[in-house]
Amino acid sequence: MAFSRVLLTLPSSLLFKFPPSSDPSTLPPPPAGSSLYAPPISIPTPLFGDVLDVRVPITIACVYAVTVLSLNSYNRSTGQKPWGISKWKSFFWFVVAHNIFLAVYSAWTFVGMLSALRRTVQNPTGNMGLAGTVDSLCKMHGIGGMGNAIVYEPESSAWVSESSSVLLGSAGTPDATDLGRLWNEGLAFYGWFFYLSKFYEVLDTLIILAKGKRSSTLQTYHHAGAMMCMWAGIRFMSPPIWMFVFVNSGIHALMYTYYTLTAFSVPIPQALKRSLTTMQIIQFVVGVFYATIHSFISYTIPVQVPISSSFASAASSVSSAVVSTTSASVADALKKYLLRAAGEEGLAENIAVDPSVHASLKSTGATQQFRTEYQTVSCIDTSGQTFAIWLNVLYLAPLTVLFCRFFIRSYMRMASGNVKKHGKVEKAGKDALKGVERMNGKADGATVNGNGHVNGNANRHANGHANGHANGHANGNANGNANGHANGHANGNANGKATNGKATNGKAH
Template sequence: MSSATVQFSLPDSSIFQFPPSNEPETLPPPIPGSTLSAPPFSISASVYNGALDARVPITIACVYAATVTALNAYNRKYGNKPWKISKTKSFFWFVVAHNVFLAVYSGWTFVGMLRALQKSVSNPMGPAGLPGTVDSLCKVHGISGLGNAVAYNGTASQWVSESPSVLLSSAGTPDPTDLGRLWNEGLAFYGWFFYLSKFYEVLDTAIIIAKGKRSSTLQTYHHAGAMMCMWSGIRYMSPPIWMFVFVNSGIHALMYTYYTLTAFSVPIPQSLKRSLTTMQIIQFLVGASYAALHSFVSYTIPVQVPDLTASAQYTASAAVSSVAAVASSAGFGELVKKFLFRAAGEGLAENVNGGHSIGQGAKGSSGAIQYRTEYQTVQCIDTSGQTFAIWFNVFYLTPLTALFVRFFVKSYLRRTQKGAKGHTTKHGAAEKAGKDALKGMEREIYMNGNTNGHANGKANGHANGKANGHTNGKANGKH
């Protein structure tokens, strides 16, 4: 018998489509109390899908970009002077509350997604091996177990289950009470709120502008792009979106905790900020690579298919037995039995029980339809929407990653040239170049961060210094 395998292959061209198909509709999370993994409170299906209407993120992103452009021009016109409100106590406490809220919310999301992953991702050392792990990450609907997923067939425009034991709901969709896959275990719930949080995070930019600073083009692009990327991942239920929800929420929990402490002038080693920046950059690189990989992965799953030969033999056997019984009762005896069994074929019992393993019949163990196990190759990604979400995220992250590479290359070449004069080793030059690259990345992402905030604090007074130390570094590298 064959066994499940994982391989790399070129994706089907049919899933590369723009604009992507609107099918299927996004499935809301389970109703509270329906399963052990159900969310703590319900979200109306109309509200859930209404927020995922494409017009919502597009409109907000456009308004955000236009507003930032106008306010940048205003600050430039008036010499980048801090607004009066930024020097008030109420503004300071607003900034603190904003930071605390995002730190707690991000931690809550991280813990929720961690639990979902623990329940959903199959151990590669388990019975299903690596194919089981790949299947648990590629297919987010259905129940746990290799071959037990429910996937959307774009050609037939319907949800399909390859396992007779996994049934669809009366509406023809994955059952909301199914457990063991990422969507119902938490991604549908935590991912949706994480998508909404990208709209709230634009307050980071508002705080910076209120301090008289200007939002860079990169930062504006970053916030607007994060809205669209999270929308596409959740709207089309794209498998790799879990990584951005999980990893980014963990980094944000650390970042906003850091900013909260900074607002109160708590001394924090510079190396910590450097570590957070490094984590964010690694997230860009690993996240984009991981997402792109999904388009090129396929694997085999065990599929229960009707065994027509066994079913026919089963039917013939049942008919023979029935007729033989009638014949015997009618007095034809052994002569008629021999004739009937000869007509059905010799070795009937051996043929029915031989070959591939026979699964449960459509009508149970006594039903007429018998099943055998075959191995079928499936793609990791099923729909054009999932593909669109993957590559939208990849293209969004590319400029951010390229920025780091540019800083690194420039710094490395500069350090190498200086090293030739000052006898600095290449190893030392590369190390210094890496630090310079991180500093440059921080300047672009964090917008005149913590150090400048403390400097401004000395000029404006201790109370305002607390706010400056917090707020001037608020252009976080979102997503």
């Protein structure tokens, strides 16, 4: 007995081209109220398509990058001093509102996508097995069930239904009211808003800059890259983009809740901070693998193929239908239908047949029959889907490496009591993870060994006659040695405890 199988195959070279084909156009989500699980609001079709124009994310990403570079330069010129606005009470509440909004929005998106996945993804232990699960994750359009998808064929530049029972809409595209596939069930709606949210998230960087801190190159790459990856996934309706929307929204809901709590100085266990970083790393690793595998997956589906009547069966049907007629009528009838079968309709019309033969043939006319065949189909259908997959892979790969380095340097060394000064790569990884530091008014980047505390930025000069740095080096008349003990009369207070593992309260020895 034939059954569906999942195969590992090499992708067609036709799917790898740049720039990718712009066909098909992105299909908007169903209008509100059109079905039981339709979106809560309708997105105007022109607006839906306009913001997916490639010039939108490219322009915003470029303006964002140039702005960050300029403001980083400005902050360096002012000695990394916080902007005046960052000291306003309204700025604090703006940061809190920003965090709460993104936490609630991310949770809403996560719940919406979870509901859509539960309705559409087939259970691998069901009748169709693993192939049914693969089909439900690979094919975005049509109705639920193996072999019921609607796919775009680049060769014919048209949408094609895999089943004779699943019809296209009046415009020759999948019907927006079809249910059972991920695009109509939620990905088109939640994915589009999640794409827009990547533009709003750049406020994280502006908050960092307003506090006088430096926004790392990696953070700029992180935000700009997320814009482009989400654009590609939604614009080309690429199957694995659902994971970006679903998993990333869940992690963001936790992260922005964490940032909200830290804004109010709520103590957060170190284990929770470590867990957030771990989830980010797992997200990147799984995301890279999951997106990549789509290009190498094929599977078999059942297809109903019409059975064509053969020349012999047509002749046999005619002869059996006219057994009660005279031999002349039988001969004329056979000749007429044989000519029609051969395509000679004009000659066939010149042959007269007894009306009783026509009636007999009509009553025994052949009906269309079908047989089930298993055909191999690729998970990915268009060059646009392939482009979106590999853009995400190239974006996530360096982030994965840098987050792993940050995790090792930050948490594993901290656990062993060997905290060292963070390098540029670690700081960049931390920026990309956190997006924005929520510790209002507290020092950023200060490194302390043991129980020593430093109030203020680590790179600020300590106040007092000794002009000692926060890292424990004394300048001027203090003639301090490297361990932070000042030898001399000038014993200025360094605004904090700054020793290599010991607290001296700024007193000279």
